Amino acid sequence: MPGPTRIAVLGADGRMGRALVRAVVAAGSDAAVLSAASERPGHAALGKDAGVQAGTGALGVELAGALPAKGAADVWIDFTLPSATEGVTAAAVAAGAALVIGTTGLGAEARAAIDRAATKVPVVYAANYSVGINVLLALVAQAARALGPSYDLEIVEAHHRAKQDAPSGTALMLAESLAGATGRQLASDARYARHGNVGARTASEIGIQAIRGGDVVGDHTVFFLGQGDRLEFTHRASTRDTFAIGAVRAALWVAGRQPGLSDMRDVLGLAR
Secondary structure, three states: OOOOEEEEEEOOOOHHHHHHHHHHHHOOOOOEEEEEEEOOOOOOOOOOEHHHHHOOOOOOOEEEOOOOOOOOOOEEEEOOOHHHHHHHHHHHHHHOOEEEEOOOOOOHHHHHHHHHHHOOOEEEEOOOOOHHHHHHHHHHHHHHHHHOOOOEEEEEEEEOOOOOOOOOHHHHHHHHHHHHHHOOOHHHHEEEOOOOOOOOOOOOOEEEEEEEOOOOOEEEEEEEEOOOOEEEEEEEEOOOHHHHHHHHHHHHHHOOOOOEEEOHHHHHOOOO
């Protein structure tokens, strides 16, 4: 029988990296094992045990200042920085490792790098790995189709004060799900952060608003606003561990697959 999936966590001493290490351990040694952990060169924790840093106890895996070597892991999980994405994808292809990428705020070049990598190795890329959020994506699409064009569509998201991109990648995923379900084009129909005399709302708009402050991990609400009633679908994340658990689930799913680009809805087998 095949052994556990060997997982490498990049940026393993950041808040998300530590959550990922904990999620690998929580998956159980029969399913997954942390085989490599990396941090940026010069990081203060280099050489320390990744498990001790994450609070799981010693795992015998030291934080390295370089990306994993070829053969060190079956899957790399990367939630680091957009500026690192091109280098990470190229290195993973060279190492023959599958990729799970959760970095948000990616530009066109980084997205193109993911697409190139997916022609060589299996890749899962999603802006949000919460199982709940990905179920919400399917639910709001179903609701939009059922309710029809008489309901106005709005999205409000809230995140902690340190988040640098807005709107969140998850809000954009929700907007894309609504647009796809209703035959709209997000490029022309999205309306961001209204201010001033913007005129009356058009029927085709998908409003997207961002709130920043405090330590909010991530809240997203989709509003269906009709004449006489409204529906609100809300997801609230209370800990980064929910994203880490989903990312490890994606890593277990993608290991050993053929090259190609997938997202979390593929991992969960959800309809679009």
